Amino acid sequence: SQKIEQNSEALNIQEGKTATLTCNYTNYSPAYLQWYRQDPGRGPVFLLLIRENEKEKRKERLKVTFDTTLKQSLFHITASQPADSATYLCALGTGGFKTIFGAGTRLFVKA
Amino acid sequence: NAGVMQNPRHLVRRRGQEARLRCSPMKGHSHVYWYRQLPEEGLKFMVYLQKENIIDESGMPKERFSAEFPKEGPSILRIQQVVRGDSAAYFCASSPRTSGGQSLIQETQYFGPGTRLLVL
Numbered sequence: 001s002q003k004i005e006q007n008s009e010a011l012n013i014q015e016g017k018t019a020t021l022t023c024n025y026t027n028y029s030p031a032y033l034q035w036y037r038q039d040p041g042r043g044p045v046f047l048l049l050i051r052e053n054e055k056e057k058r059k060e061r062l063k064v065t066f067d068t069t070l071k072q073s074l075f076h077i078t079a080s081q082p083a084d085s086a087t088y089l090c091a092l093g094t095g096g097f098k099t100i101f102g103a104g105t106r107l108f109v110k111a
Numbered sequence: 112n113a114g115v116m117q118n119p120r121h122l123v124r125r126r127g128q129e130a131r132l133r134c135s136p137m138k139g140h141s142h143v144y145w146y147r148q149l150p151e152e153g154l155k156f157m158v159y160l161q162k163e164n165i166i167d168e169s170g171m172p173k174e175r176f177s178a179e180f181p182k183e184g185p186s187i188l189r190i191q192q193v194v195r196g197d198s199a200a201y202f203c204a205s206s207p208r209t210s211g212g213q214s215l216i217q218e219t220q221y222f223g224p225g226t227r228l229l230v231l
Contacts, residue, residue, distance in 0.1 A: 041224075042224055046219050097159045099156065101154040101156075103151065
């Protein structure tokens, strides 16, 4: 069956450290993968998109990797700040109309 | 630049009543998606619409749920005869994707703040 799995447990890290979130998928062949941020009571906000033929994408303190062999994406936030505390969702685009979302990983950055 | 707007933000209904959720996409966007989110769960795709067309409704329950995106006005997600299990946050997203376009940039979806439906 098709699955997208993100760390179900919350990730707690100290301010200034690098946060690394994982997204694994099975039985999908995504054309691209996206990461979104969601704050409590709000809608998701798009952060980054990486295509199947790209290994890595960066945007300011954010870095995403995409390994189609391992069927995994890693999302890194360097020099993390308390304001980075949120739930981060990965989403697969299969090239059709649907975007398939993972359940998200909650990140807490302590000052 | 107004973002995606949804109203109401909170909606309380009793079992058996109807719920109408509205979504106004970003200016210039003609593609709308509806998702449902339960606590601690991911967003579940429900339906994808263009103006006056339902493109993909494979995620929508066959009964009681319907969606439309008229030529004028917001997109509406309608739930008839609500049950407690319909309680969830419903998010609308829009994208600038054009018909037949394959640009990955256009796959980015811009989400509204959601409508939280509580069925008593």
